[in-house]
Amino acid sequence: MDLKQRFKTIYPSAFFLENNAKAVEKYLQQQGWLAKQETLISLEKPGEGNMNFVLRATTNQRSFILKQARPWVEKFPQIDAPVERVSVEAQFFQSLERVSSINSFAPSCLGFDAKNFILATEDLGKGADYSFLYQKENQLTESDIAGLLQYLTTLHQLSVPANFPENLAMRQLNHEHIYNFPYLVENGFDLDDVQKGLQAAAMPYKKDVDLTAKISACGEIYLSAKGASLLHGDFYPGSWLKVADGLKVIDPEFGFSGPAEFDLGVLVAHLVMAEQPTSIIQTFISAYQKVININEKLLAQFAGIEILRRLIGIAQLPLSLDLATKKGMMARAADWIRKERLFFD
Ligand SMILES: Nc1ncnc2c1ncn2[C@@H]1O[C@H](COP(=O)(O)OP(=O)(O)O)[C@@H](O)[C@H]1O
Ligand SMILES: [Mg+2]
Structure with a gap:
């Protein structure tokens, strides 16, 4: 049909x-x-x-x-x-x-x-989304960074509109693909079809009971969260548009009111996978923190979880990373989750 x-x-x-x-x-x-x-x-x-x-x-x-x-x-x-x-x-x-x-x-x-x-x-104008960042050598400009910072800090400081939908069905869908599916040993998705050797590289994380328990606990926070901030819910380069008059943010269908660390963590994860300079990522986080208090432990976990799910889950990105680089990123991401702390060297 x-x-x-x-x-x-x-x-x-x-x-x-x-x-x-x-x-x-x-x-x-x-x-x-x-x-x-x-x-x-x-x-x-x-x-x-x-x-x-x-x-x-x-x-x-x-x-x-x-x-x-x-x-x-x-x-x-x-x-x-x-x-x-x-x-x-x-x-x-x-x-x-x-x-x-x-x-x-x-x-x-x-x-x-x-x-x-x-x-x-x-119509915001013809342009491309920021997926080009995943290609080698492409970097965010200073004005892109300023735009992302202004958008996110303004959004997260808004008082959540009365009756904003819980968006639970979308959260459940996302929950499956962020916190569950990637860690099933048998999920019918052969990662070697993405990149030879990726399936074996993913196996230690799928089998790590302590790690997956921590991931599940964050999944509960994601699903049950209420209040706090209005979140975009999918704050990654595919939702940012580069048009003639600058950076725009579209596609908020995963929006809900929840912990700001989720949007910020997703952003950090994608800057890592797009191999943006560490200094840009750290500067962004400090500038954000000057405006909004965050739980750094939760931030580190959400960021690590987003990296893992994008590398070994179904929602793959147009990355240009070799297997060794992905392995290094997975190890770092898992450590962020275990230690509940972001570190970059
Ligand atoms: N308001 C808009 N102005 C200009 N282009 C847009 C606008 N909304 C969407 N687009 C274009 O359409 C593409 C798909 O839209 P998007 O909202 O991301 O849909 P989906 O939910 O399917 O990902 C975007 O990547 C962008 O190129
Ligand atoms: Mg989209």
């Missing part, structure tokens, strides 16, 4: 978003999302995505982005995913719209159609 048929079986009366200008124009008119004299000119894929179906719509007046959540992960349709994620994303963007020190980093929400799981947002 193709994906459209599968969607229609589950949601017979919902609109299936696809690259079909006639059908999309009619849909936009029905939603009242087009102005009187506005006509749709073209649709295109705006960039690489993971979970959702995303299009850039260009009209005779402007362009905007349409994003539909389907009951699966777009890149891995065999994995089910909760459609409510798109409403979390809409509420997250709406929360930022009101805050002047952060709204320039995020698209404004133009329309949200809960019935069809479709979100329309401002």
Whole structure:
């Protein structure tokens, strides 16, 4: 069964978003999302995505982005995913719209159609996400770093919007792939298909009972967390966009209110895997800490866990690391988790 048929079986009366200008124009008119004299000119894929179906719509007046959540992960349709994620994303963007020190980093929400799981947002412009950082020699610029710092410290200081969704189903999905699946000895995912020798390199971590117990305990914190800060929930280079007027942050569908150390730890992990200079990482953490108090033990654990799950779990990154480098990173990450402390040499 193709994906459209599968969607229609589950949601017979919902609109299936696809690259079909006639059908999309009619849909936009029905939603009242087009102005009187506005006509749709073209649709295109705006960039690489993971979970959702995303299009850039260009009209005779402007362009905007349409994003539909389907009951699966777009890149891995065999994995089910909760459609409510798109409403979390809409509420997250709406929360930022009101805050002047952060709204320039995020698209404004133009329309949200809960019935069809479709979100329309401002087009931030053509650009690439920051996955290029994983290639050798690519570094964050000072203005990128300043932008990430401003975004994260502002976000984490916001008072959590009343009734912000718990996003529990998305957290459960993430929980499986961060804290559980990577450590199953038999999970059907052969890491040698990613890189020869990786499966054997991962085995000691899968079999380390003390380590996996610590990871599970952090998983409980991730799942049960409430309050504290509004988190982006997926703060890694794939969620940052480089466009003409600088760095933007998109894709907050994993957002929830929880421990700030989670977002910061994920960021640290990705700077490590992108081989950014240690001085950049340490400077970032100290600058963040000047504004927000953190539990350093939890930070070290979340960072280590993100490194391990990206190296030996299913959500692989476009890394350019040889096996020996990955082994070194895994050993370091495991030590961060065991010792509950970040160290870099
Ligand atoms: N508001 C936007 N402005 C410009 N480009 C966008 C915008 N939203 C998404 N994109 C582009 O579409 C891609 C996929 O969108 P994203 O929100 O990351 O979807 P997914 O949840 O599938 O990962 C992004 O990497 C980016 O290139
Ligand atoms: Mg994305």
